[in-house]
Amino acid sequence: MTRSVVVRRLLALDEAGTLQTVHVRIAAQMAGVNVRTMWRWLAVAKESGRVGTRTAAGWVRVHGCVVGPAGGVGREREGVARWMTEHADQVLSSLGRDRLPSLTTLHEAVH
Secondary structure, eight states, X not given: OOHHHHHHHHHHHHHHTOOOHXXXXXXXXXXXXXXXXXXXXXXXXXXXXXXXXXXXXXXXXXXXXXXXXXXXXXXXXXXHHHHHHHTHHHXXXXXXXXXXXXXXXXXXXXX
16 A cells, blocks of 8 residues: 555544554555555654655756766765765755755655
8 A cells, every 4th residue: 555545544643543553564565665664654744734644846956956066976865865964055055945855755756
């Protein structure tokens, strides 16, 4: 099952006042993620209203601001992350965000 489907169902149970730990455990197993991940997804959905994953549109901007200048770094993701940290002001203004993406997020975006 996809993240959005599972999280929407858990939110419905939570709104009805019937959400239990067993529901989260089953949903995590069905989604193929850790139970803590499922609780985190649910917390993010409650807090922000976002039930799915990030859209690719944000990563198009990461691509545009990083690939050209960081091209000398090569394909090494850790190198790109280092470059982004060293040039944080430039990258953050290009992204329109207040913090840099984590290395894990960078790995997922490249993948």
